[in-house]
Amino acid sequence: MLSDDWTAWVRENLERGCTPDSLVRAMLAEHIDGDEVALAVANALAGIDGARSATGPCWPDRFALRLANHATVGDRQVSVVARLERPAAVLLDNVLSHQECDYLIALSTQQMRPSTVVSPDSGELATIEARSSEGAWFTRGHDETIAAIESRLAALMQVPVDHGEGLQVLHYRAGGEYRPHYDYFPPEQPGSVPHLARGGQRTASLIMYLNSPDAGGETIFPLAGASFVPRRGSALYFAYCDGRGGLDSSSLHGGAPVAAGEKWIATKWVRQQPYR
Template sequence: MTSLDDRWHAWLLDNLARGCSHESIVIAMLDAGFEPAFAQQSVATYARFAGVPAYQYDACPVAAGNRIYAHDREVEVIARCAKPQVVVFDKVLTDEECATLIARCRARMNRSTIIDPNSGAEQVIAERTSSGAAFARCEDELIERIERRLAALMAWPLENGEGMQVLRYGVGAQYTPHFDYFPPQDPGSAAHLATGGQRVATMVLYLNDVEAGGATVFPDAGIEVAPRRGRAVYFRYANAAGQLDPLSLHAGAPVTAGEKWIMTKWVRERRY
């Protein structure tokens, strides 16, 4: 849907007046079948009208420069975006590390889940058609080394990170546009927010070269990151004041040939 009838017009004004977050309003509109860009734009327009403060970009913790020495390895910076805060890295993982991570997970993949907005329980949905496997934080020497590297790169305490997740997308599999943070208005978010607080940033690491498709896309920012073995995309969506960045809406585009393997690191406000 790409237009608002009178009922939706009233609904938007009402929700903004009640103090609902932009993110929760956008998510409700996506659930109702609105196009992501349209939902985002409508909420931003109505919010300006209603005098709701826009997301304030504060300093990104990632170090400046073309190269960042991260724990045990020099990582290259390929691209940065300020709004939303996105950094693309190369040489985060070695080819051998990527191969090992894939080999270790291949045998124990399960269909990916999302968090039910109401109950907070994990559920399988059509919008997320990958399969995955999780590592416990620092479960062995390799995982710990990578965790330390990512903590240095993200400049965020290792203790605030969730365990890493490996995902595999086959041809046609995708993750439709979504936010990684827990929508504050959803009853199901409360239990997640109670331990470690909000998610503040994500690192998606590409473990293989994808024959075609499978980009990480930020539809409202017009950013597309091509998957490439050893590379990673970092994005930050919560500022120190606890606001959440609506421009961080992102998706894993459908794989059109080959397969796509990624590993994801989500980091929280506090120890997790």
């Protein structure tokens, strides 16, 4: 069990504005057990500014692939390759065709900009050392191909198309990584306010792999001791916000460094309400 000193340290640092993922990284570096880290952060968040922690895995009620191993989505047969119970996550095969993967890479190549994160204090976007990639954003329905992909993803995740943010394509060169972080907006941070106002909390993410790196580049869940190897056309779905607004701290995840070659992914985030 985590000592009282560490428990107090977690709460004190959350109250002064540190991000949950920064505290998790610091505790893991001290070789503290991952389950104890997740529980300590979740319990602390539950007592700060009304934030609530999820008590169980955040599987959406209508998400068929929580249990089913196959689903027909439009003209594609999507299959489950691997599944985690907590965080609620499934690795899916055949989500995108190879032609769609190539199209998204080609479409993005001339529009790349350094990737950013949300400032916890101001809500503005900023570059950080922990995220070494470049990306391109596309509005919903940018063109016929993207609109078709978004319709398929909405059917797959069982959420309306207008609950999704615009598609983001990301490129990692050799050595590029995204250190462990959360995709949801920490409700205790002032910088989250303007983002939560545009459609509520993020509830789930879908990472689509547009190529197969030669080595490395796995999507990792350090608190679950799990990693998923990118494979062209496959996708990783994971959910982290339950019906009460509770957030699952075990959804801490990252992109491991690309050891050889390069990595291309496309990400779709979905919200509680229509996204503006």
